[in-house]
Amino acid sequence: MENRTIRVAIAGVGNCCQALLEGIEYYRKHPEDTRGLMNPEIGGYQVTDIVPVAAFDVNAHKVGRDLSEAILAPPNTAYRYAGVTVKPCGVTVKMGPVLDGNPAHLAEFVPTADLEPCDVAQELIDSGAEMLLNFIPTESHDAARFYADAAIKGAGIGFVNGMPTLIVSDPGYQQAAEQRGVPIIGDDVKSQFGGTAIHRALATLMQNRGVHLDETYQINFAGNTDFANLMARGKSKHRSKQEAVTSLMPYPVTMSTGFTHVELMKDRKTTIFLLRGGNFGNAPLHFEAKLEVEDSANFAGVMVDMIRYMRLALDRNVAGVLDSACAFLTKHPPVQMPDDVALDHLRAYVAGTRER
Numbered sequence: 001m002e003n004r005t006i007r008v009a010i011a012g013v014g015n016c017c018q019a020l021l022e023g024i025e026y027y028r029k030h031p032e033d034t035r036g037l038m039n040p041e042i043g044g045y046q047v048t049d050i051v052p053v054a055a056f057d058v059n060a061h062k063v064g065r066d067l068s069e070a071i072l073a074p075p076n077t078a079y080r081y082a083g084v085t086v087k088p089c090g091v092t093v094k095m096g097p098v099l100d101g102n103p104a105h106l107a108e109f110v111p112t113a114d115l116e117p118c119d120v121a122q123e124l125i126d127s128g129a130e131m132l133l134n135f136i137p138t139e140s141h142d143a144a145r146f147y148a149d150a151a152i153k154g155a156g157i158g159f160v161n162g163m164p165t166l167i168v169s170d171p172g173y174q175q176a177a178e179q180r181g182v183p184i185i186g187d188d189v190k191s192q193f194g195g196t197a198i199h200r201a202l203a204t205l206m207q208n209r210g211v212h213l214d215e216t217y218q219i220n221f222a223g224n225t226d227f228a229n230l231m232a233r234g235k236s237k238h239r240s241k242q243e244a245v246t247s248l249m250p251y252p253v254t255m256s257t258g259f260t261h262v263e264l265m266k267d268r269k270t271t272i273f274l275l276r277g278g279n280f281g282n283a284p285l286h287f288e289a290k291l292e293v294e295d296s297a298n299f300a301g302v303m304v305d306m307i308r309y310m311r312l313a314l315d316r317n318v319a320g321v322l323d324s325a326c327a328f329l330t331k332h333p334p335v336q337m338p339d340d341v342a343l344d345h346l347r348a349y350v351a352g353t354r355e356r
């Protein structure tokens, strides 16, 4: 029988990893329940076909433990699905190279394990992983490039970049992926119903209705380590969030983004949107909205689709940038498209009438 298992390796066993693995377990436990999935199946693959086979972190509470335990180690704090426990999976979290992954403002929450890093590329090969999912902290550029090198150039497997370092948008990595015959998706996940997806939809609506958008902001706050990190070093996240909106507009729009760490909110994130412009005769228009969402679940809802789009590319021997998946599912794809166009392309990709 054809093997439907999708073998994934994960760099960064933080809240997004926890939400991904516990979410998959939720759907395993409730096979009839497809609420919250953008696609119950993609090319015949179910969410429950995704299986972790290797994981890397640097936190002393996580390294050396079974992945099922490591996802619950502090400071992880993702939403817990009622009655869901990930069973021991026989995957021990390995020590990765720290590089710029755990600076002082994060080391407050994350004790660095006193261990030599493993040979990541060799671990990837030995585990039989088909792709590496990169979930390390924003602005860890050196570490992100290390994992991209290990996956794309070293092990020759697919690479999904969940964070904003420009890997998939980098022509050097695009060329390396094509040469090694591996697909890549990134950069920076556009969450399922998140600030970026909503902001883009509002900006598009204004354009379609002839409203001129003058200026806009998006303020985000949550209590997870991602937000503690973003306050200290959020440059690439500001860029990917702002470009995701301003790139849609046919004229310059002033946009500001803000991040605040509010510890008691844990992994629950609030986003406040403001859009100001003019409608008929440029009469003033002011729009505000607020979203509250479980941050990492919002990420995982997209990741389960990215993984399956990646597997389709591997099945079809398609290498390099998967343009339509990048455009619909990431904040900073190499080629930005309006979301409706990207979704059409993605459906054609699944149907096999588009290569990528």
Ligand SMILES: NC(=O)c1ccc[n+]([C@@H]2O[C@H](COP(=O)([O-])OP(=O)(O)OC[C@H]3O[C@@H](n4cnc5c(N)ncnc54)[C@H](O)[C@@H]3O)[C@@H](O)[C@H]2O)c1
Residues within 6 Å of the ligand: 011, 012, 013, 014, 015, 016, 017, 056, 057, 058, 059, 076, 096, 097, 098, 099, 100, 101, 102, 110, 134, 135, 136, 137, 138, 139, 140, 143, 162, 163, 164, 188, 189, 190, 191, 224, 225, 226, 237, 295, 296, 298, 299
């Ligand atoms: N909705 C979302 O949560 C969302 C959306 C889009 C993008 N992202 C991005 O996804 C990434 C992960 O987010 P998170 O909330 O899981 O963050 P997190 O801080 O909870 O997890 C990051 C993990 O990476 C580990 N790490 C640090 N340096 C490492 C290294 N060198 N090697 C291996 N592991 C290392 C940390 O110990 C931690 O376990 C962030 O870059 C974030 O910006 C998140």
